[in-house]
Amino acid sequence: MYIILVYDVSEKRVFKVLKIARKYITWIQNSVLEGEISKGNYEKFKVEIRKTIKPEEDSILFYIIRDLKYTSKENIGIIKNTDEKFF
Template structure:
């Protein structure tokens, strides 16, 4: 299991589909940003689903995997989005 942060920049017509996929696997923490603990199999399934939706020549998805979650700190300035349970 690893802790992942996934960000995306996709065409407007694909944003809702990408968001719906990511909501099934991770916590939505900010527009275009998801994070949480995820197993290798679920991450592979999530990425497979995303690849079927995006256009690789126009869209981008960034996946940050944190193997040692204890070495990371998270600072929030302003309003924290509700419903976030898996925090760094």
């Protein structure tokens, strides 16, 4: 599976959230990470995130894409992460 994560987290916790997220997927743009992940790692990922954020203040959104065939990406402006391995 492939996931896109967007976070809206208090500044106090941004570094921690990013540190966790980067273990699993790749930074794309401010507040956005994406990448291929196994079901097991996705579950671990969420456990770590839940332990770190304040649920009454922070918001984490996962888009889970089961089949990339039906999804494409278009960029306007600078591409902040130019790693070619991303779809």
